[in-house]
Amino acid sequence: MVNKLYLKINKNNIINMNQLYKKFSIPCTNLSIIRWKPKAIIPIHNHKNQTCSMFILKGSLEEKVYNNTGLQGHYLVDTKILTRYQCSFINDEIGEHTVENLSNEDSWSLHYCKKT
Ligand SMILES: [Fe+2]
Numbered sequence: 001m002v003n004k005l006y007l008k009i010n011k012n013n014i015i016n017m018n019q020l021y022k023k024f025s026i027p028c029t030n031l032s033i034i035r036w037k038p039k040a041i042i043p044i045h046n047h048k049n050q051t052c053s054m055f056i057l058k059g060s061l062e063e064k065v066y067n068n069t070g071l072q073g074h075y076l077v078d079t080k081i082l083t084r085y086q087c088s089f090i091n092d093e094i095g096e097h098t099v100e101n102l103s104n105e106d107s108w109s110l111h112y113c114k115k116t
Pocket residue numbers: 045046047052097
């Protein structure tokens with residue numbers, strides 16, 4: 001007999017921000033899938049003590065990377081448009097970032113985050 005692990009996404013695994021951004025955390029993994037509605041944006045944030053990869057499954061996303069200087073605020077160091085099958089990586093050394101769906105269609109991305 002083969003033991004199978006069935007994973008399901010329930011309410012506790014879904015983060016829904018203003019109906020624009022929906023995050024599905026895949027149980028027992030460091031993986032999540034995000035659906036980005038048109039014009040959805042995640043404000044500047046860090047991934048403290050984590051390494052995170054973002055892989056575009058459908059559509060496109062714009063990522064802006066910033067250095068946080070503390071009192072003098074953030075300054076932009078990189079902007080890139082990621083399209084299907086492209087990947088981006090961020091950690092504390094690279095900086096902080098925003099991610100935005102500039103298009104008029106939904107975009108989907110796969111995320112892998114791991115504590116360092
Ligand atoms: Fe992020």
